[in-house]
Amino acid sequence: MAVQLLQEVSTRLPLSTTHDKPLAKSACTVCGLGSRNLYGITPTRLRNFPSLTVSTSEYLPTRKCLPRDVIRADMGTEESRRIPRVLTVAGSDSGAGAGIQADMKACGALGVYCTTAITAVTAQNTVGVQGIHEVPADFVASQVKSVLLDIGADVVKTGMLPSVEIIRSLCDILRTYPVKGLVVDPVLISTSGDELAGPAILDALRDDLFPLADLVTPNLPEASAIIGGDPVTTVAEMREAAEAIHQLGPRYVLVKGGHLPGTNTLIDVLYDGVEWHELPGSRIETRNTHGTGCTLASSIAAELAKGQSMLPAVLASKRYLKDVLEENATLKIGEGKQGPVNHLFKLSDWEKSSTQSKFRPESLLLYAVTDSSMNKTWGRSTSEAVRAAIEGGATIVQIREKEADTGEFLQEAETSLKVARDYGIPLLINDRIDIAIACDADGVHLGQSDLPVARARAILGPGKIIGVSCKTPEQAEKAWKDGADYVGSGGVYPTNTKKDNKTIGIEGLREVCYGSPIPVVAIGGISGANAAEVMAYPRPENLKGVAVVSAFFNQPDVKKATAAVKSVVEECLKDVSVPNTSS
Ligand SMILES: Nc1ncnc2c1ncn2[C@@H]1O[C@H](COP(=O)(O)OP(=O)(O)O)[C@@H](O)[C@H]1O
Ligand SMILES: Cc1ncc(COP(=O)(O)O)c(N)n1
Numbered sequence: 051m052a053v054q055l056l057q058e059v060s061t062r063l064p065l066s067t068t069h070d071k072p073l074a075k076s077a078c079t080v081c082g083l084g085s086r087n088l089y090g091i092t093p094t095r096l097r098n099f100p101s102l103t104v105s106t107s108e109y110l111p112t113r114k115c116l117p118r119d120v121i122r123a124d125m126g127t128e129e130s131r132r133i134p135r136v137l138t139v140a141g142s143d144s145g146a147g148a149g150i151q152a153d154m155k156a157c158g159a160l161g162v163y164c165t166t167a168i169t170a171v172t173a174q175n176t177v178g179v180q181g182i183h184e185v186p187a188d189f190v191a192s193q194v195k196s197v198l199l200d201i202g203a204d205v206v207k208t209g210m211l212p213s214v215e216i217i218r219s220l221c222d223i224l225r226t227y228p229v230k231g232l233v234v235d236p237v238l239i240s241t242s243g244d245e246l247a248g249p250a251i252l253d254a255l256r257d258d259l260f261p262l263a264d265l266v267t268p269n270l271p272e273a274s275a276i277i278g279g280d281p282v283t284t285v286a287e288m289r290e291a292a293e294a295i296h297q298l299g300p301r302y303v304l305v306k307g308g309h310l311p312g313t314n315t316l317i318d319v320l321y322d323g324v325e326w327h328e329l330p331g332s333r334i335e336t337r338n339t340h341g342t343g344c345t346l347a348s349s350i351a352a353e354l355a356k357g358q359s360m361l362p363a364v365l366a367s368k369r370y371l372k373d374v375l376e377e378n379a380t381l382k383i384g385e386g387k388q389g390p391v392n393h394l395f396k397l398s399d400w401e402k403s404s405t406q407s408k409f410r411p412e413s414l415l416l417y418a419v420t421d422s423s424m425n426k427t428w429g430r431s432t433s434e435a436v437r438a439a440i441e442g443g444a445t446i447v448q449i450r451e452k453e454a455d456t457g458e459f460l461q462e463a464e465t466s467l468k469v470a471r472d473y474g475i476p477l478l479i480n481d482r483i484d485i486a487i488a489c490d491a492d493g494v495h496l497g498q499s500d501l502p503v504a505r506a507r508a509i510l511g512p513g514k515i516i517g518v519s520c521k522t523p524e525q526a527e528k529a530w531k532d533g534a535d536y537v538g539s540g541g542v543y544p545t546n547t548k549k550d551n552k553t554i555g556i557e558g559l560r561e562v563c564y565g566s567p568i569p570v571v572a573i574g575g576i577s578g579a580n581a582a583e584v585m586a587y588p589r590p591e592n593l594k595g596v597a598v599v600s601a602f603f604n605q606p607d608v609k610k611a612t613a614a615v616k617s618v619v620e621e622c623l624k625d626v627s628v629p630n631t632s633s
């Protein structure tokens with residue numbers, strides 16, 4: 051890639067004798083600017099790139115002079131699969147909203163491989179910066195070389211550069227091993243107001259690093275410091291600052307408006323020496339802005355590494371940052387004034403990815419199992435029946451549909467789920483794992499002849515509830531081993547709801563309970579008339595409730611019928627539930 055870049059430069063730009071002058075005095079023939087803009091070629095680099103026929107005293111122009119499309123990545127020529135690469139040279143933020151951590155996460159979120167060279171280790175949190183431990187310049191250089199000489203980078207992004215030595219040695223390396231893009235975030239002060247790099251580095255940034263940069267991204271205080279202290283507090287002043295910074299050699303300058311006082315619209319100003327772009331965005335009300343600057347710069351680096359040109363890269367990055375800020379506006383991390391940016395919010399839905407099941411055994415207390423033919427007979431939809439059962443006191447609901455086709459079943463499940471969510475009651479789907487996934491139900495209830503529990507668990511993940519019908523302690527133990535959350539055991543009494551269903555009786559139920567390491571709900575012919583017998587004290591500790599079909603849904607008033615069974619079960623719970631483990 052580097053060879054390609056240099057070849058492209060050498061064919062487009064005349065490496066004429068006018069460059070054959072001492073570095074300190076010569077001016078670039080392309081942009082006409084002074085010595086600080088010269089991009090020196092060292093003898094080492096010449097040895098690496100024999101296709102360039104220039105003498106050691108010749109110089110390439112600065113980044114600013116290059117045609118815009120030189121930076122475009124070429125990802126398609128190599129046989130093996132490639133991933134766009136960004137190397138970030140920056141400080142570590144222990145709070146992980148800014149710095150190296152922000153860069154890695156932002157690049158990762160945008161599909162780019164991010165390598166690192168750490169310039170300083172900071173002790174930082176949402177309150178402020180408690181300490182800075184600088185990494186020696188030669189070791190920063192070692193990290194950069196280790197990356198560039200093996201993995202390579204399409205774009206280098208810099209953040210906190212705490213010393214002149216670090217900046218100078220980085221520039222030396224970048225002159226020797228050019229990359230396609232360089233994004234410089236001139237980090238001086240953290241958003242908490244702590245100094246991360248002193249004014250001593252300003253000259254090195256201006257004279258050495260900026261001329262190599264494709265983009266420099268100061269915030270308002272940084273822009274002001276770079277141009278010598280003049281205030282930058284309005285869009286007009288941002289334009290003036292961008293112009294002055296552009297004179298220092300970078301191809302583009304982005305002055306960021308996050309610190310613009312008192313406006314609802316934040317404007318970032320992008321300037322390439324010819325065109326201005328005022329890029330507006332709404333201010334998002336959130337305390338979580340620690341790391342916005344690092345995030346924006348590394349996102350731009352990532353987009354450039356993918357082959358975007360500058361304006362689309364900046365716009366895409368602003369969009370990403372807006373999504374991050376909006377999605378995490380109310381997130382609470384840390385006790386201080388400024389929360390961190392949460393870059394990987396799309397991956398970090400911890401409730402979904404949690405290894406902890408949402409299942410609460412107490413929810414089995416009054417378990418309503420719908421029956422489509424009964425509801426049809428009584429002229430009500432499944433979701434109406436579900437609402438009535440929940441209002442009568444059902445603590446968990448299962449949709450059991452044996453007649454409808456798949457599309458109808460899904461619709462029924464979706465409307466019922468809305469109702470159940472309104473009341474905060476879990477809703478499971480009988481047998482059909484596909485329906486459960488399609489409507490994002492809380493789980494499934496499986497029979498012995500349905501999809502094996504272990505497979506269901508593998509498909510649904512740890513966050514969903516799985517119940518299994520079991521008639522024996524052996525089945526219950528297997529259900530537990532395979533990852534079920536609870537066992538439904540019965541029929542306790544004879545029932546018409548399920549044909550050819552063997553009745554196991556109260557004795558059979560208790561045997562299952564004693565052999566089951568997981569909670570059990572009793573099912574089969576249970577009503578207000580016999581629920582007390584099922585739940586009678588003393589009872590097994592893991593017998594958590596009763597599941598009811600006909601006594602809820604084959605009734606004129608589902609709510610009233612549910613409430614009637616509920617009062618019986620609750621009465622049983624008043625007995626001291628000392629575990630009874632004897633059989
Ligand atoms: N509250 C906010 N709502 C929306 N965008 C913001 C907010 N704060 C900062 N930004 C945006 O974040 C980016 C970084 O800006 P800024 O805060 O000025 O940088 P820094 O973090 O370096 O101080 C800019 O694009 C800016 O417009
Ligand atoms: C190590 C390190 N680097 C940079 C920043 C700037 O943070 P911000 O992006 O909020 O300006 C920081 N606070 N810490």
Ligand SMILES: [Mg+2]
Nearest residue numbers: 241269343344
């Ligand atoms: Mg900043």
